[in-house]
Amino acid sequence: MRIQSLSLSDRPYQRACLLPIEEELKRRGHTVFQSSDPLPKDDVDGTIATTYLYLRKERCNKLKSPIFFSEHGVAIVKDGFRKFFHINADYMMQSGPIWEERARYVAPKYKGNLKVGFPKSDELFNNISNSANIRSDVIKELNLDPNEPIIVYAPTYYDPDCYNPGSTQMLETIESLCYKNLLVCLHDFDKVGEKLKGPRYIRTPNKNRYLLAADLLIGDFSSIVLEFAILNKPIVQVNPFPKPDHFYIWRERDYGIFQIGEIANNETVKNAVKRALEDPKQYEFLRKYWVERVFYNLGRASKVAVDYMEEVLK
Numbered sequence: 101m102r103i104q105s106l107s108l109s110d111r112p113y114q115r116a117c118l119l120p121i122e123e124e125l126k127r128r129g130h131t132v133f134q135s136s137d138p139l140p141k142d143d144v145d146g147t148i149a150t151t152y153l154y155l156r157k158e159r160c161n162k163l164k165s166p167i168f169f170s171e172h173g174v175a176i177v178k179d180g181f182r183k184f185f186h187i188n189a190d191y192m193m194q195s196g197p198i199w200e201e202r203a204r205y206v207a208p209k210y211k212g213n214l215k216v217g218f219p220k221s222d223e224l225f226n227n228i229s230n231s232a233n234i235r236s237d238v239i240k241e242l243n244l245d246p247n248e249p250i251i252v253y254a255p256t257y258y259d260p261d262c263y264n265p266g267s268t269q270m271l272e273t274i275e276s277l278c279y280k281n282l283l284v285c286l287h288d289f290d291k292v293g294e295k296l297k298g299p300r301y302i303r304t305p306n307k308n309r310y311l312l313a314a315d316l317l318i319g320d321f322s323s324i325v326l327e328f329a330i331l332n333k334p335i336v337q338v339n340p341f342p343k344p345d346h347f348y349i350w351r352e353r354d355y356g357i358f359q360i361g362e363i364a365n366n367e368t369v370k371n372a373v374k375r376a377l378e379d380p381k382q383y384e385f386l387r388k389y390w391v392e393r394v395f396y397n398l399g400r401a402s403k404v405a406v407d408y409m410e411e412v413l414k
Contacts (some may be wrong), residue, residue: 101130101413102167104139106149112305113288114150117172118401119306120219121148128406139258140167145413149263166190166209168409172395173197174218174322176358191412193217196394216399218394223308225399231312231331238313242299243283249315249377254285254307255299256322265399271336273366274299274318283310284347310312316376325360327385327395334376338369360386 105122106343107114115134133139136145141164152173169189176198193216194200200213201324227234239246250301253274275282285302302310307324309319316334325335360381364372376382398402 101125101145101409102143103130103409104133104134104135104144104147106138106147107151111151111288113193114172116305117150117170117220118148120222121170121405122383124219124402125409126407128410130406138297146409148409151374166412168193168405170216170219170405171195174199174221174326175323176323176394187236191408193408195395196396198393214405215396216408217397217403218327219402219405220306220308221327221330221395222399222402223306224311224327227308227312228331234309235313238310239281242283248280250281250283250313250374251279251316251318252307252310252314253318254287254324255290256287256320256324263309270366270369273369279373283309283314305314316373316380318373321358326358326390329391330395330398332387334380335362335383335387336369336372336376337363339363339365358390359383360390 103122103125106239107116107118122134125132133144144165144168146168147213148168148170150170167189168191170193174195189212191214192203192210193210193214194203195216195218196407200215203210203213235250238244238250245323253271255270271284274284283302285298285304285307285327286296288305308327309332311328314328314333316336317325317328318336318338319328320338325337328335362372362376391398395401
């Protein structure tokens with residue numbers, strides 16, 4: 101097969117989400133063209149995409165081969181199937197049961213749902229047994245204290261009026277906790293983060309290595325929190341907004357509520373982190389519950405994705 105892999109050139113995170121599928125295709129002897137624009141019909145047998153921009157307006161009219169759409173995140177979307185974006189995809193690589201259920205409810209006539217999983221999570225699941233070695237490597241690389249917990253802060257919420265993720269909201273508070281091994285994994289869109297210097301400000305589209313090394317994640321209500329839950333380690337979810345209701349969620353009109361750890365704000369995050377480190381099993385049930393609801397085929401999603409593509413395109 102000759103497959104084009106479509107993603108915007110300035111969206112490295114989305115490219116990282118397609119990479120596991122690309123690698124599996126190549127392992128099986130197929131040809132993959134990484135492209136930012138649709139290729140001529142005669143050049144390809146199928147297309148994989150992970151950004152809505154390629155399913156908008158007239159762009160999808162240039163895609164004559166079957167389109168396989170793989171979400172670039174697994175945060176819980178209320179509808180699970182957004183017709184404006186999704187209807188132009190021939191096949192939707194659903195990440196897990198909750199999305200497929202919602203998609204079938206919203207668009208019962210759509211027949212393209214595929215029980216794939218989230219390919220980027222394969223690396224996490226398949227390296228659980230090796231996480232201690234990865235942790236040791238990260239400690240050496242960043243000159244961390246081996247006797248202190250590694251805490252990863254991964255802000256992805258944003259000010260709806262200006263796309264500046266959570267470092268603009270809570271970074272100062274998180275850093276004031278004075279944990280020796282604090283790593284800040286910045287979002288691709290974080291313009292404030294571009295000004296931050298130092299090896300502990302992590303800029304990489306694939307943060308799996310640092311998640312595997314971490315003892316605790318401070319996040320919000322986005323995909324990285326659910327991905328980290330695969331490792332069954334403690335999580336603190338933060339809400340930076342001055343709302344009395346802590347279940348206010350970034351882009352709350354689009355996302356459904358999920359809780360997978362203690363929810364904290366600027367005033368309570370210090371004690372929340374302390375409790376999570378002291379009792380890492382406190383939210384274990386919720387972590388396992390959401391992993392079951394969000395992910396199909398843990399550790400095998402890339403292989404399942406290519407299995408479907410080979411079946412459809414044979």
